[in-house]
Every structure is written in structure tokens, then in C-alpha cells.
Amino acid sequence: MTLGLINANPIVHAKRERVARATVEDFNAEDAVDALGDPEHPYSLEQLSVLSEESITVDEKLGRILITFTPTVQHCSMATVIGLCLRVKLIQCFPPHYKVDINVSPGSHANEESVNKQLNDKERVAAALENPNLRQLVDECLYSNEL
Amino acid sequence: MDSSLDGCDVELRELQRLEGHTDRVWSLSWAPPLAGSPPMLASCSGDKSVRIWQQTPSGVWDCKAVLDETHTRTVRSCAWSPSGKMLATASFDATTAIWERVGSDFDCVATLEGHENEVKSVAWSASGMLLATCGRDKSVWIWEVQPGNEFECVSVLQGHTQDVKMVQWHPSADVLVSVSYDNSIKVWAEDGDSDDWHCIQTLGESCCGHSSTVWALSFNSTGDRMVTCSDDLTLKIWDTSDNPSQTSSGRCGSWKHLCTLSGYHDRTVFSVHWSSTGIIASGAADDAIRLFIENKDSSIDGPSYKLLLKKEKAHDMDVNSVQWNPKEPELLASASDDGTIKIWRLSGISS
Numbered sequence: 001m002t003l004g005l006i007n008a009n010p011i012v013h014a015k016r017e018r019v020a021r022a023t024v025e026d027f028n029a030e031d032a033v034d035a036l037g038d039p040e041h042p043y044s045l046e047q048l049s050v051l052s053e054e055s056i057t058v059d060e061k062l063g064r065i066l067i068t069f070t071p072t073v074q075h076c077s078m079a080t081v082i083g084l085c086l087r088v089k090l091i092q093c094f095p096p097h098y099k100v101d102i103n104v105s106p107g108s109h110a111n112e113e114s115v116n117k118q119l120n121d122k123e124r125v126a127a128a129l130e131n132p133n134l135r136q137l138v139d140e141c142l143y144s145n146e147l
Numbered sequence: 148m149d150s151s152l153d154g155c156d157v158e159l160r161e162l163q164r165l166e167g168h169t170d171r172v173w174s175l176s177w178a179p180p181l182a183g184s185p186p187m188l189a190s191c192s193g194d195k196s197v198r199i200w201q202q203t204p205s206g207v208w209d210c211k212a213v214l215d216e217t218h219t220r221t222v223r224s225c226a227w228s229p230s231g232k233m234l235a236t237a238s239f240d241a242t243t244a245i246w247e248r249v250g251s252d253f254d255c256v257a258t259l260e261g262h263e264n265e266v267k268s269v270a271w272s273a274s275g276m277l278l279a280t281c282g283r284d285k286s287v288w289i290w291e292v293q294p295g296n297e298f299e300c301v302s303v304l305q306g307h308t309q310d311v312k313m314v315q316w317h318p319s320a321d322v323l324v325s326v327s328y329d330n331s332i333k334v335w336a337e338d339g340d341s342d343d344w345h346c347i348q349t350l351g352e353s354c355c356g357h358s359s360t361v362w363a364l365s366f367n368s369t370g371d372r373m374v375t376c377s378d379d380l381t382l383k384i385w386d387t388s389d390n391p392s393q394t395s396s397g398r399c400g401s402w403k404h405l406c407t408l409s410g411y412h413d414r415t416v417f418s419v420h421w422s423s424t425g426i427i428a429s430g431a432a433d434d435a436i437r438l439f440i441e442n443k444d445s446s447i448d449g450p451s452y453k454l455l456l457k458k459e460k461a462h463d464m465d466v467n468s469v470q471w472n473p474k475e476p477e478l479l480a481s482a483s484d485d486g487t488i489k490i491w492r493l494s495g496i497s498s
Contacts, residue, residue, distance in 0.1 A: 096485070097463050099414065099432065121328065121360065121378075122432075122465070123223075123312070126171075126193060127239050127265050127283065130220050 007072045050082060055105075064099045065090060070108045079109055083119035084128060085141045157495040159436065159458050159479070165488040167210050170194035172482035173467050174224045179231040180474035187211075188470075188480055189234055190488050191222035197236050197246075199253065200488070208490060217244050217255050224268045224313075229275040237266040243280050245296065256296040261288060261303075268313040272321055279323050281311035287325050287335065289344055302344040306333055313363050318370040322391055326361035332375055334391045334402060347391050348400035355404035357383065365421045372405070374427055376416035382408040382429060382439070384452060405450050411437060411457075422471035422479075426455065426493070430466030430481055435459050438493070455496075462487065 050069050057066045067086055071079040083102045090100050103116045118124055128134050170193030178187040185202040192198075196215035200208050220239035227234055234246040234253065241264050245257040263284040270279050278290040278298065287304040309329035316323055323335040323344075332350040337343070350356045359378035366373050371388035389401035397403070414432035421427050427439040436458040442451045462483035472478035479491040 097434070117328075117360070123267070124283075124310075124328075126221060130239055 007076065010072050062099075063095070063097050065094065065101070067100070067102045068105045069102070070105045074108070075110045079104055079115050080118055080128075081134070081137055081141070083115070084125065084134065085138050087119070087125060088129070088138055089142060157438075157456050157493070159438070159456055159491050159493050162490045162492050163208050165190075165200055165208055165210070165490070166486070167198055167213070168192040168194050168196070168486045168488075170221075170486060171464075171467065171484040172486060172488055173221070175468045175470045175480050175482050175488065176225045176227050176234070177470055177472050177480065178227045179229055181231050186472060186474065186478070187231075188488070189225045189227065189236075190482055191225040191236055192486075193221045195220060195222060195238075197222055197225055197234070199234075211251060212253055214246060214253055214255075217258075218242070220265075223266065226269050226271055228271045229273060233271075235269045235271065235278060237269040237280055237282075239265040241266060241282075243269050243278075245298065247296070257298055259288075259290060259298050259300075261300055262286070265310075267311065268315075270314045270316055270323075272316040272323075273319055274321070277316070277321065279314040279316065279325075281314045281325055283310040285310060285327075287311055287314055287323070287333075289323070289335075301342075304335055304344055304346065306346045306349075307331065312361065315364050315366065317387070318366050318368065320370065324364055324373065326364050326375060328360045330357050330359055330361060330377075330379075332356060332361055332364065332385075334400075336392050348402055350385065350399065350402065350404070354399035355383070355407070357381065360415075362415065362417045363419050365419050365427075367421045367425065368423045372421075373402075374419050374421055376419040376429060378415045380409065380412045380414070380416065382411075382416065382419060382427070382452075384408070384450065406452065408439060408452055411439075411454055417465065418468045420469050420471055422476045423473065424476045424496075426471070426476075426496070427452065428469040428471060428479055430461075430469040432465045434462050434464060434466060434483075436461040436466055436469060436479075436481055436491075458491075461491075462489065 055068050086102055102119045104112055109115055172190050172192045174191050176189045188200045190198045195218050196213055198210050199212040201211045202208050218238040218240050222236050222238045224237040232248050237243045241262050243259040243266055244255050246253040247256045262282045265283040266280050267282050276292050281287045285307045288300055289302040290298045291301045307327040307329050309327055311325050311327045314325045325333045333346050334348040335344055336347050338345055352358050357377040357379050361375050361377045364375045373385040373387045375383050384405040386403045386405050391401055393401050412431050416429050416431045418430035429437045438455040439452045440455045442453040462485050464484035466481055466483050468482040470480045477493045482488050
């Protein structure tokens with residue numbers, strides 16, 4: 001794929017120091033998405049402020065996860081890819097019955113409503129993940145991280 | 148336990164869990180009852196296969212066939228022809244396959260190509276002479292069934308502005324309904340003179356329609372009512388008793404919104420099916436199955452429907468499809484993201 005960079009000069013933030021967690025229960029969504037790389041930069045999504053600790057709400061009792069992320073630019077066409085990556089990562093990290101809702105943070109994207117709708121339509125997500133090009137992009141963002 | 152209402156002893160009991168698919172099960176279709184043949188169910192899955200299940204004389208359901216060498220991607224939808232001799236399967240691989248039942252075997256006798264990408268639904272008309280498909284390319288295709296397993300595309304219908312989630316035919320007339328990610332419901336019929344198909348009605352949000360993706364629809368047995376379900380967490384009941392081709396004085400056409408069932412679901416409703424005895428089943432992303440019946444007690448403000456039963460945790464994950472058996476109306480099948488299919492028996496309904 002020959003994609004030009006959509007945000008060529010992102011602002012990069014320092015990685016947070018993290019205390020090692022003790023139990024399995026403590027393993028949570030923050031850790032899972034922390035490790036995610038950005039689809040077009042060698043930084044983690046946390047470093048790019050796409051995600052922060054406040055982005056993720058986990059309700060273990062109801063088995064629900066809500067993620068709100070902030071694309072680096074208003075018209076970021078990678079927003080749907082980032083959303084796909086987050087979804088795949090969470091599916092891998094949490095028991096299968098967890099319900100995952102993923103949205104861009106309010107006002108952070110020019111097509112907020114349509115991006116949110118697409119990210120939460122499981123049929124479109126399933127179809128996208130069967131698309132070899134998109135799947136490759138998602139896999140790269142999942143496995144080529146943590147510099 | 149079932150949370151049944153009105154103090155009735157209505158119960159939805161799990162008879163059997165059918166395992167075999169290795170990915171989410173998207174859709175189900177009961178075969179039309181054939182004389183002397185036990186009930187048969189087709190299921191299709193993200194594992195790219197179709198499975199055929201049949202009840203044995205002892206009452207247990209067995210997998211009779213696995214059709215797994217034709218589709219190369221998710222099989223999203225399956226539908227038996229009215230004769231029960233053919234099965235159509237629609238796939239994300241952009242094709243629709245037609246299978247012929249020969250004894251206990253199934254032969255792929257035709258592959259319908261034309262959609263640009265994912266095909267999401269397939270449906271046979273009541274006569275079995277027409278087939279409709281729809282998909283992500285925003286189009287609805289109508290195919291004519293011809294001798295020798297030939298299928299000719301007679302119309303490609305554009306009108307939806309986003310992907311089309313499902314197509315279903317009216318139970319007796321050659322009228323087609325499609326529902327879409329663009330939140331609308333469209334009604335299509337043939338122009339008597341020119342043999343051309345047209346959109347004759349659009350039921351959008353301004354006509355009391357849905358405010359998000361419409362995932363599915365089902366007619367009642369007589370075809371004078373239709374139910375639709377949506378990502379907006381509601382079911383909507385429509386009066387479809389008037390000829391849809393008739394010009395109507397109202398802005399929204401001759402099919403009219405009757406009522407909205409809201410406040411029952413708290414996640415997307417993926418599937419809805421109307422039984423021959425009038426019970427509406429819904430399957431949703433909250434893993435539950437709900438049953439609704441018409442509320443005959445209060446009809447002052449027009450027809451209304453009430454919750455008859457909610458089966459919590461019907462599956463471990465999203466319920467993608469619910470289908471009543473056409474011959475034994477107390478039998479319900481459900482399919483889920485958890486990879487299983489369940490057969491349920493409804494009891495305690497006084498008819």
C-alpha cells in the first residue's frame with residue numbers, strides 16, 4: 001500500500017511510567033490499548049494522545065467497555081483503522097462476551113457521526129477484517145509497536 | 148428463568164444447542180415443510196460454511212451436511228426456496244450460490260455474480276420465480292429463475308444511499324422490501340406495463356421510520372403487517388394492508404407506521420421474525436431473545452404490542468438471527484456470535 005502520511009508531524013508525548021500490575025483482574029483495557037502502535041507512525045497511540053487513561057471505561061459487572069479516542073487531525077482517514085485496531089486488540093484481551101463500543105471524542109473528527117456508526121456496525125467491521133489490505137494494516141498496528 | 152408477564156406460565160425452553168460452526172453464526176433458514184420429511188434448518192457463518200441440520204426420529208438435531216467449498220468469505224445469509232428444493236446462500240465474497248437438494252446431498256448448481264462486493268441478504272419470492280439480493284454496493288438485484296438452473300438478472304435497483312442490510316418479499320404479492328444502513332426502508336414493485344421495477348415507497352425517519360441502521364424485517368403470515376428492527380433500539384410495526392403501488396394522499400405513501408416498541412432493548416436489534424401464530428421474536432446485541440404479542444386489551448389509540456417474555460442470556464454473545472419454524476409455530480431457532488444455534492420450544496401460550 002502506498003499511503004501518504006495524513007499527519008506528517010504529530011505531537012509526541014512522553015510514555016507514562018507504569019507500575020507493574022499484580023493480578024489478572026488488574027490487567028485492563030488501558031494496558032491493552034497502550035501497546036497499540038499508530039497505523040502511520042512508530043509511536044504508541046498513548047504517545048500521540050489518541051488515547052489517554054480517561055479514554056477507557058470498563059464495566060466488569062455488565063461486561064462492557066467504552067473507548068473514546070481522539071484522532072490526531074480532524075479529517076483523519078485513519079480514524080476507522082485506529083478504531084478497528086482498538087476493537088481487535090480488545091477482543092484479544094477480554095473474554096468474548098464483553099461488549100465493546102468505540103467512538104471518537106466529541107468534536108474531534110469532521111465526520112464524527114459516520115465514523116462512529118461505521119466503527120460500531122459489526123457487519124462492516126467483520127467485512128473490513130476480511131479485507132486483506134485492511135487486515136494487514138491492522139496487524140501491523142497491533143504487532144509492530146512498543147519501540 | 149424467563150421473566151414472563153401477566154403471571155402466565157409462558158416458557159421458552161432450550162431443547163438443544165447445535166455446535167459445529169467455528170465462527171459467529173449470522174443467519175438461519177427453516178426449510179419449508181415437505182411431506183414425510185423431518186424439519187430441516189440451514190445456518191451460515193463467518194467460518195465460510197453453511198450447515199444443514201435435521202431432526203432425527205428420536206427428536207435430536209444432527210448436522211446432515213456441511214457446504215464449505217464454495218464461498219471464500221463469510222456466508223451472511225441463507226434462504227430456502229418455497230419448494231424446499233433449492234437453497235440460496237449470500238456471501239461477503241460478492242457471490243450468491245444456489246444449491247440443489249438431491250436426496251441427502253447438496254450440489255452447487257449456480258453462482259450469481261454481479262454485486263461489486265459483499266452480498267448481505269438473499270430472499271425468494273412466494274412463487275419461487277424471483278430471487279432478490281442486496282449488498283454493500285447499495286444496490287438491490289432481482290433475478291428471474293429460469294429452466295435449467297439459469298438465473299437472469301432482470302433489474303438492478305439503486306435508491307439506497309448506503310449498504311443494504313436485508314431484502315424480504317411480501318408473503319403473497321411480488322412486492323419486495325429492503326432495509327439499509329441509510330436508516331430507511333424501501334418498497335419495490337414491478338410496473339405492470341414496462342416490466343420495470345421501481346421504488347414505490349420509502350419509509351424514512353420523516354415517516355415515523357427508524358433513526359439508525361435498519362437490520363431486518365418480517366411480515367406477518369397474511370402480509371397485512373410488517374415489523375422492522377434497528378440500531379435505534381426499537382421495533383416498528385407497519386400497516387401493509389393497502390396496495391403499495393396505489394397512490395396515496397399522504398406524504399409517506401400507502402404503507403403506514405402503526406406503532407413503535409421502544410424501551411425494551413438497550414443494544415442493537417439484529418433480527419426480528421413474526422410467527423404464523425402472531426408472536427414476534429427479536430434477537431439483539433444484549434444476548435437476549437424477546438417475544439412480543441399484540442395487546443388486544445387496549446386498542447383505543449390503535450394497535451399496540453406488549454412484551455410476552457424476555458429470555459436473558461439466551462446466548463453467551465449477540466443474537467444475530469431468530470426464526471420460527473413454519474410448521475411447528477412453537478419451535479424457535481436462534482443463532483449467535485458465540486458460534487452456536489439453539490432450538491427453543493415455547494409453551495404456555497393459550498391460542
